[in-house]
Amino acid sequence: MSGTPKCREAILEIKPYVPGKPIEEVQRELGIQDVIKMASNENPLGPSPDAVLALREAVERVHLYPDGNCYYLKEALAARYGVSAENIIIGNGTDEILKLLAEAYINPGDEIVVADPTFSEYEFAAQVMAGRAVKVPCQNFRHDLKAMAAAITPRTRLVFVCNPNNPTGTIVSQKEVASFLDKVPPEVIVVFDEAYSEYVTAEDYPDTLAYIKEGRPNVIVLHTFSKIYGLAGLRVGYGLAAPEIIRAVNRVREPFNVNLLAQVAALAALKDEFHVAKSQEVNARGKEFLYGAFSALGLKFVPTEANFIFVDVGRDSREIFQKLLRKGVIVRTGDIFGYPNYLRITIGTRRQNERLIQSLKEILAGD
Ligand SMILES: *Cc1c(COP(=O)(O)O)cnc(C)c1O
Numbered sequence: 001m002s003g004t005p006k007c008r009e010a011i012l013e014i015k016p017y018v019p020g021k022p023i024e025e026v027q028r029e030l031g032i033q034d035v036i037k038m039a040s041n042e043n044p045l046g047p048s049p050d051a052v053l054a055l056r057e058a059v060e061r062v063h064l065y066p067d068g069n070c071y072y073l074k075e076a077l078a079a080r081y082g083v084s085a086e087n088i089i090i091g092n093g094t095d096e097i098l099k100l101l102a103e104a105y106i107n108p109g110d111e112i113v114v115a116d117p118t119f120s121e122y123e124f125a126a127q128v129m130a131g132r133a134v135k136v137p138c139q140n141f142r143h144d145l146k147a148m149a150a151a152i153t154p155r156t157r158l159v160f161v162c163n164p165n166n167p168t169g170t171i172v173s174q175k176e177v178a179s180f181l182d183k184v185p186p187e188v189i190v191v192f193d194e195a196y197s198e199y200v201t202a203e204d205y206p207d208t209l210a211y212i213k214e215g216r217p218n219v220i221v222l223h224t225f226s227k228i229y230g231l232a233g234l235r236v237g238y239g240l241a242a243p244e245i246i247r248a249v250n251r252v253r254e255p256f257n258v259n260l261l262a263q264v265a266a267l268a269a270l271k272d273e274f275h276v277a278k279s280q281e282v283n284a285r286g287k288e289f290l291y292g293a294f295s296a297l298g299l300k301f302v303p304t305e306a307n308f309i310f311v312d313v314g315r316d317s318r319e320i321f322q323k324l325l326r327k328g329v330i331v332r333t334g335d336i337f338g339y340p341n342y343l344r345i346t347i348g349t350r351r352q353n354e355r356l357i358q359s360l361k362e363i364l365a366g367d
Pocket of ligand 1: 094224225235
């Protein structure tokens with residue numbers, strides 16, 4: 001007997017995901033205690049206090065399997081959006097739903113269409129299934145929906161519209177989406193990833209739910225509890241789509257994919273509208289503060305509809321990233337998105353924003 005186990009050829013193409021650096025890692029590696037993370041677009045206010053209370057109570061029940069159907073969470077979401085539970089899939093984070101979509105729809109050699117730059121998980125999910133991502137450059141940091149429609153071929157299965165886009169924070173409008181959907185063949189699924197929709201203030205932000213309600217067979221809208229709802233550590237996301245898409249995705253879903261604590265906390269967080277409103281307010285104020293501060297530092301940035309800002313630091317941003325780390329501030333470098341001079345910075349609390357700006361000031365002054 002000879003030889004070694006060989007993994008599937010297709011997965012050798014996959015580049016490992018580069019996550020935001022965890023706070024504990026920076027504390028460990030640099031020996032500093034006071035570390036703030038403005039790297040992964042988490043809610044700087046933390047979770048809803050109602051979610052925390054619900055979790056405390058639910059902890060006593062973790063010897064039981066969770067409800068594999070997420071009944072109560074689905075009912076609450078169905079009521080919120082005015083759809084039926086058959087229109088809803090809940091995932092172990094939106095990330096899981098992206099993978100389930102790929103498992104359900106992508107055969108080896110199939111294509112997905114994505115913007116460039118955008119969230120890397122779309123390409124990852126396709127690659128796991130031996131599919132290929134066709135990348136369409138953004139124009140002015142925005143999805144070029146005309147070019148994306150033109151990039152659809154007979155091999156295309158899914159098109160991803162990240163709206164607002166991560167890492168740029170830009171959106172595409174209702175009108176652009178409407179004329180885009182007119183061009184997409186009915187057998188191609190359009191995935192609207194709206195992880196940051198709660199932060200959007202633009203009036204022309206598309207009402208994609210209307211497409212689900214009118215029964216479009218080829219649209220899915222994704223949301224998450226990881227961002228404004230402050231539950232990134234628990235992993236809950238959901239998708240809204242025609243029942244046929246939901247049924248296909250359910251075929252490849254693990255029976256207990258969303259854990260018991262995650263379901264309980266998401267339900268409580270969903271009902272806490274006060275926490276969401278407060279989070280929106282903190283974000284809006286932080287955005288104005290950072291716009292002013294970046295401008296005062298002579299730094300260009302992409303105006304954002306989300307809770308993060310893509311900032312041009314005018315030099316290799318990895319250098320600035322390292323110096324910020326040493327000052328206890330974690331951000332994200334743009335090189336992984338193909339923008340080596342950019343940082344992606346999550347809007348924080350007033351104190352966090354001030355600390356970031358003070359640190360940046362010192363670094364740019366040669367400190
Ligand atoms: C953070 C994020 C998500 C959410 O992922 P989860 O798996 O739900 O934590 C989805 N899409 C984009 C574009 C994101 O930035």
